[in-house]
Amino acid sequence: MTKKPLRVGLVVEPTRIEDPYFHGAYLGLERAVRELGIRGRVLTPAPKEGYVPSLSLLARQRYDLVIGFGFLGGLVVPVHAFAAAAIDRVATEFPETRFAVIDFAHDDLAHRPSNVVGLVFREEQAGYLAGHLAALVLTLSPGEEVISSVGGQRVPAVERFIAGYQAGAREANPRVTTLNSYTDDFLDPVKGRSVALSQIAKGSRVVFQVANACGLGALEAASERGIWGIGVDVDQSHLGRHILTSAVKRLDVAVFDTIEELVRGTLETGRTSRFSLRNRGVGLGTISAAVPRSFKAEIEDVRADIVAGKITIASAVT
Numbered sequence: 625m626t627k628k629p630l631r632v633g634l635v636v637e638p639t640r641i642e643d644p645y646f647h648g649a650y651l652g653l654e655r656a657v658r659e660l661g662i663r664g665r666v667l668t669p670a671p672k673e674g675y676v677p678s679l680s681l682l683a684r685q686r687y688d689l690v691i692g693f694g695f696l697g698g699l700v701v702p703v704h705a706f707a708a709a710a711i712d713r714v715a716t717e718f719p720e721t722r723f724a725v726i727d728f729a730h731d732d733l734a735h736r737p738s739n740v741v742g743l744v745f746r747e748e749q750a751g752y753l754a755g756h757l758a759a760l761v762l763t764l765s766p767g768e769e770v771i772s773s774v775g776g777q778r779v780p781a782v783e784r785f786i787a788g789y790q791a792g793a794r795e796a797n798p799r800v801t802t803l804n805s806y807t808d809d810f811l812d813p814v815k816g817r818s819v820a821l822s823q824i825a826k827g828s829r830v831v832f833q834v835a836n837a838c839g840l841g842a843l844e845a846a847s848e849r850g851i852w853g854i855g856v857d858v859d860q861s862h863l864g865r866h867i868l869t870s871a872v873k874r875l876d877v878a879v880f881d882t883i884e885e886l887v888r889g890t891l892e893t894g895r896t897s898r899f900s901l902r903n904r905g906v907g908l909g910t911i912s913a914a915v916p917r918s919f920k921a922e923i924e925d926v927r928a929d930i931v932a933g934k935i936t937i938a939s940a941v942t
């Protein structure tokens with residue numbers, strides 16, 4: 625008798641499957657279908673429906689693993705107000721179904737269901753490398769020793785990216801000034817552009833966008849003013865020659881690795897999995913060809929030091 629393939633469901637924010645942030649999770653599921661022989665299904669609930677019905681449907685259909693997000697892009701509400709609460713509720717109602725929640729620690733769930741694993745990222749590590757590189761490239765041309773970051777909403781992942789960015793820059797150059805502002809939005813590029821232009825007017829020569837689609841406006845401003853831009857979440861080097869690098873967050877790695885544990889029978893819930901430089905969960909995207917080899921070598925050394933535990937990075941913005 626042929627053993628039935630395991631089934632994994634992914635619940636994604638409506639209309640956002642092509643969004644770089646959410647798309648990473650989809651790519652991880654797609655890879656698991658291709659390489660691990662599982663069956664995958666993606667549900668996108670109707671905007672007014674909420675997440676409980678989709679999560680509950682997959683649980684009632686006895687999916688082996690249901691994956692959702694603890695954070696919703698584009699909503700000006702307290703982070704986790706809907707998605708994490710929905711997973712917490714449904715997991716409590718369906719204790720026989722295993723769940724994974726992206727960008728949310730297990731212990732931060734209200735009921736801490738024992739059938740949930742949290743998937744979180746060490747964004748500050750990727751931010752640290754990006755900030756270190758940003759400070760280094762200031763030496764390539766004359767100008768003020770100023771870099772900046774444009775955050776979306778003040779959610780933990782955004783804060784960790786920015787905290788690492790600031791710390792990495794200051795380690796590379798203690799004299800550097802780090803500007804930081806928020807758009808309180810993840811969708812409107814006009815807001816990102818406006819904030820970035822204000823920072824550039826104050827001397828910023830590298831702008832790090834940590835605001836999803838809203839941040840694309842910040843990168844556009846950097847291009848217009850002839851300065852460096854740093855992408856976020858995915859490799860955004862395709863946006864132009866002004867992209868210095870990107871602070872990458874590998875949702876595809878987190879989702880695939882979690883499903884692989886499920887297939888191997890080693891998936892443990894009731895805990896949090898952390899994805900870092902060590903397990904390829906975060907890192908830098910393509911570094912501009914204009915960056916000297918010596919700088920790239922220095923970044924590799926810093927990366928090795930972080931992995932070895934020689935560098936401790938704060939996760940709070942100063």
